[in-house]
Amino acid sequence: MALLTGAGRIGRLHYFLINLACALGLLAPAVIGAEADPDAGTGPPTPVAVVLVILLVFLVGAWVSITTSIRRLHDCGRTGWLVLLSPLPLLGFALGLYLLFNPGNPLPNRYGPPPGSPDPEAMRAQLAKLEAVTAPYIQGRHSEGDDDDGLRAPAQSAWANDAATFDAMALYRENPGLAPPR
Numbered sequence: 001m002a003l004l005t006g007a008g009r010i011g012r013l014h015y016f017l018i019n020l021a022c023a024l025g026l027l028a029p030a031v032i033g034a035e036a037d038p039d040a041g042t043g044p045p046t047p048v049a050v051v052l053v054i055l056l057v058f059l060v061g062a063w064v065s066i067t068t069s070i071r072r073l074h075d076c077g078r079t080g081w082l083v084l085l086s087p088l089p090l091l092g093f094a095l096g097l098y099l100l101f102n103p104g105n106p107l108p109n110r111y112g113p114p115p116g117s118p119d120p121e122a123m124r125a126q127l128a129k130l131e132a133v134t135a136p137y138i139q140g141r142h143s144e145g146d147d148d149d150g151l152r153a154p155a156q157s158a159w160a161n162d163a164a165t166f167d168a169m170a171l172y173r174e175n176p177g178l179a180p181p182r
Contacts, residue, residue, distance in 0.1 A: 004063070006070030006080050011104060011115040015072045022065040026058060069095075074111035075104035135175065 003018070010018075070080035076099070086092040106114055113120070 004067060006067045006074075008071055008112050009075035009104065009109075009115050010068060010071040011075065012072075012100065012102075014115065015068055015099060018068045019065055022061040022068075025061040026065075028057065069099060072099045072104075074109075075115060076102050077105045077109050077111075 066083055066086075069083045069086065073080050073082055082095065085095050104114065108114065108117075
């Protein structure tokens, strides 16, 4: 479904492969249309259904190509409106080279995280599950007779609900028995 929207970011290789597939998909209607030319007498007249299928394939391929270019512009930190330069002869060619060869921004930008990076919400959920399972065993023991099993209750979760305040080291600061991975 991401192919049909211009939201998010996409890397250079993914951009190239999608546009290559679109180009091949757009080439097929041209070949079919050239083979069945009723004026030249080289083929039967093209039925309306075939023309509609060719038009549909062309429109879908063009749409996917445009949305991929928008997502690639987002990866470079640029606005998607620059895709409107594509029909202009020299500017469109320069834009295509820019999208193909310019490396994207390796850090998150206003259009989202870099392509291939894990989803912060999914990471937060996994870390909260890990914390809930391991915290009772790492907290340490009370003196004899405090609890039935001698373990303290787990500490409150260190993972904030707001993505802007995510603090990966909070778990290690609040639980001195834990050591960060090396």
